[in-house]
Amino acid sequence: MIAQDIVIRPIITEKSMQDITKKKYVFEVAKKATKIDVARAVEExxxxxxxxxxxxxxVRGRLKRQGRFEGYTRSWKKAYVQLTADSKPIEFFEGMM
Incomplete structure (x- = not known):
């Protein structure tokens, strides 16, 4: 897999934005990706x-109802990425602060 297939999208929530000052970022990643794959993809x-x-x-899919119909949301994988202290921060998240 290439890096764009591993890291699908960033997760932008209040809780994830609090950890940006500590250089901790949250991403949705491919279900089959390992921790090593995620680390290499973020660095690339x-x-x-x-x-x-x-x-x-x-993250398991949750049961949702719409009137009398019910179904499950999709399940997915989340990755918490901690950068080193001497690392450059990710500019995408810096614009959110």
Whole structure:
């Protein structure tokens, strides 16, 4: 897989934006991607970023109802990426602050 296939999108929530000052970022990643794949993809996509560690979480689909019909939302994988102290921050998130 190439880096664009591994990192799908950034997760922009209040909780994820609080950790940006600590250089901790949250991304939706491919379900089959490993921690090593995610680290390499982030370093390749965002020049100057050095990954210290990656934590991943499988998010289960939730049961949703629309009137009498019900179904599940899709399940996906989330990655918490911690950059090193001497790493350059990711500019995409800096514009959000």
């Amino acid at each position: 996509l965002f020049k100057g970023a050095k990954v210290q560690k990656v934590n991943t979480v499988h």
